[in-house]
Amino acid sequence: MAMAGTTLGKAISEATIEDFRAKLRGQLIGRADDGYDAARKVHNGMIDRHPRLIARCVDVADVISAVNFARENGLTLAVRGGGHNVAGFGTCDDGLVVDLSPMKGIRVDPERRTVRAEGGCTWGDVDHATHAFGLAAPGGVISTTGIAGLTLGGGIGHLTRKYGLSCDNLISADVVTADGRLITASVDQNEDLFWGLRGGGGNFGVVTSFKFRVHPVSTVFAGPILYPLEKSRDALRFYRDYMAKAPDDMNAFFAFLIVPPGPPFPEHLHNKTLCGVVCCYTGSMDKAEEVVRPLRDFGPPVFEHVGPMPFPMLQSAFDPLVPPGLQNYWKADFVKDLTDEVIEAHVKYGPDVPTVNTALHIYPVSGAAHRVGRDETAFSYREAGFTHVIAALYPDPADTPKNKTWVQNYWSELHRHSAGGAYVNFMMEEGEDRVAASYRDNYERLARVKAKYDPTNLFHVNQNIKPNGR
Numbered sequence: 041m042a043m044a045g046t047t048l049g050k051a052i053s054e055a056t057i058e059d060f061r062a063k064l065r066g067q068l069i070g071r072a073d074d075g076y077d078a079a080r081k082v083h084n085g086m087i088d089r090h091p092r093l094i095a096r097c098v099d100v101a102d103v104i105s106a107v108n109f110a111r112e113n114g115l116t117l118a119v120r121g122g123g124h125n126v127a128g129f130g131t132c133d134d135g136l137v138v139d140l141s142p143m144k145g146i147r148v149d150p151e152r153r154t155v156r157a158e159g160g161c162t163w164g165d166v167d168h169a170t171h172a173f174g175l176a177a178p179g180g181v182i183s184t185t186g187i188a189g190l191t192l193g194g195g196i197g198h199l200t201r202k203y204g205l206s207c208d209n210l211i212s213a214d215v216v217t218a219d220g221r222l223i224t225a226s227v228d229q230n231e232d233l234f235w236g237l238r239g240g241g242g243n244f245g246v247v248t249s250f251k252f253r254v255h256p257v258s259t260v261f262a263g264p265i266l267y268p269l270e271k272s273r274d275a276l277r278f279y280r281d282y283m284a285k286a287p288d289d290m291n292a293f294f295a296f297l298i299v300p301p302g303p304p305f306p307e308h309l310h311n312k313t314l315c316g317v318v319c320c321y322t323g324s325m326d327k328a329e330e331v332v333r334p335l336r337d338f339g340p341p342v343f344e345h346v347g348p349m350p351f352p353m354l355q356s357a358f359d360p361l362v363p364p365g366l367q368n369y370w371k372a373d374f375v376k377d378l379t380d381e382v383i384e385a386h387v388k389y390g391p392d393v394p395t396v397n398t399a400l401h402i403y404p405v406s407g408a409a410h411r412v413g414r415d416e417t418a419f420s421y422r423e424a425g426f427t428h429v430i431a432a433l434y435p436d437p438a439d440t441p442k443n444k445t446w447v448q449n450y451w452s453e454l455h456r457h458s459a460g461g462a463y464v465n466f467m468m469e470e471g472e473d474r475v476a477a478s479y480r481d482n483y484e485r486l487a488r489v490k491a492k493y494d495p496t497n498l499f500h501v502n503q504n505i506k507p508n509g510r
């Protein structure tokens with residue numbers, strides 16, 4: 041039997057915990073239970089928190105019981121979808137983790153072109169379900185990320201330019217609020233909450249299911265094209281100009297990276313630092329070669345692996361580079377454009393990627409993502425052209441100093457050219473000012489929504505918006 045009630049923090053009687061356990065269909069894991077160490081882990085190996093209890097919820101009733109238990113017992117409450125958040129918001133010290141990972145129900149409606157997916161799904165789960173119908177929902181660029189955190193923060197990925205951010209494709213969400221009620225948010229139900237959920241993160245409640253619009257995306261023409269470092273300045277300028285003219289069907293993100301030592305990369309490139317793009321073309325396959333040609337003609341590339349592939353194959357192609365448990369230290373910002381000054385900062389720091397897996401990525405925020413107004417959803421930076429993330433990922437904590445130094449110096453050089461704020465899903469815990477800078481004019485409205493749905497800030501383990509504003 042767990043001794044959770046007698047460990048750190050506010051005393052909660054064993055009887056109270058047992059009463060909670062009896063209300064759950066899912067597992068309740070305490071510090072003395074088998075599997076506690078595995079259950080407390082999140083994706084970022086740098087995060088080492090010890091919650092008092094982890095509730096593995098299997099249904100909405102479990103989520104309601106867990107929210108009520110945390111509130112009634114004054115416990116810190118962390119909500120976990122896919123557990124990918126680099127700041128470690130999917131866990132906490134000494135509180136209750138509401139872990140939705142067992143909640144993986146998915147229903148595709150191919151006629152109406154929608155998918156309803158529960159809050160514990162990853163993008164791989166959703167891709168698997170929708171691909172059977174030749175459909176896809178816009179997610180990120182990795183299949184193991186949770187749909188919940190990614191969507192609630194915005195959601196930038198391979199389909200952003202064609203179909204918008206993940207949150208732009210949200211039709212409705214079922215939410216357990218701080219008072220333990222289940223409500224639905226959509227354009228005509230609890231519209232203020234629906235507005236806040238689309239970019240405002242996990243501030244307003246536990247989303248138990250998401251209903252998305254899905255699109256006819258099945259085979260894409262996609263993959264990486266890598267250039268030598270000597271070409272990095274020209275490659276960045278070329279990328280900027282190419283993206284400015286590219287059709288919305290073409291999404292390409294730019295990277296500085298160390299080539300991983302394994303297939304499909306040829307041996308002579310292993311462990312070499314290169315730059316390049318990963319493209320994803322969703323238009324007609326007849327036109328694909330023509331659209332991709334300029335990227336292939338530039339350079340010339342030292343490596344390319346572009347061709348037709350099922351969309352889920354692209355979404356999971358880079359999963360092996362981001363396994364769970366690596367140390368993750370990230371910093372990010374939006375920029376209006378890749379100006380020559382921004383490019384010079386990249387050329388100065390990009391080539392010094394310290395370890396394999398660590399990388400710089402620049403994602404376009406354009407096309408369909410620009411056709412939504414900056415106050416139409418909580419996600420504010422609609423006019424940003426790009427977001428960069430300087431992402432250190434490495435297995436050995438001894439490599440922390442060199443990775444952190446590189447990330448911080450690189451970020452500082454870029455930050456003076458930034459649009460002012462960052463994409464909340466690419467941020468560590470960076471303080472209130474950074475959160476406010478990410479939401480700009482939308483912050484006060486978010487604070488009002490927060491005050492209405494979570495007046496006591498029960499949901500504060502996130503890029504937190506205070507109920508009373510700042």
Ligand SMILES: Cc1cc2nc3c(=O)[nH]c(=O)nc-3n(C[C@H](O)[C@H](O)[C@H](O)COP(=O)(O)OP(=O)(O)OC[C@H]3O[C@@H](n4cnc5c(N)ncnc54)[C@H](O)[C@@H]3O)c2cc1C
Pocket residue numbers: 082083118119120121122123124125126128129130140159160179180181182185186187188189190191192193194195196197241242243245246247248362465466501502503
């Ligand atoms: C390897 C990797 C690749 C990534 N790639 C991309 C990418 O391509 N595009 C992109 O936009 N982002 C990307 N991200 C960032 C990602 O969007 C964030 O890390 C996001 O927070 C992950 O969501 P999650 O559900 O997996 O995380 P979690 O750690 O489970 O949760 C993240 C936040 O959301 C809250 N939350 C989680 N579930 C719920 C829920 N059901 N209801 C309410 N709140 C909830 C949590 O409390 C927490 O604050 C990536 C991250 C990693 C580590």
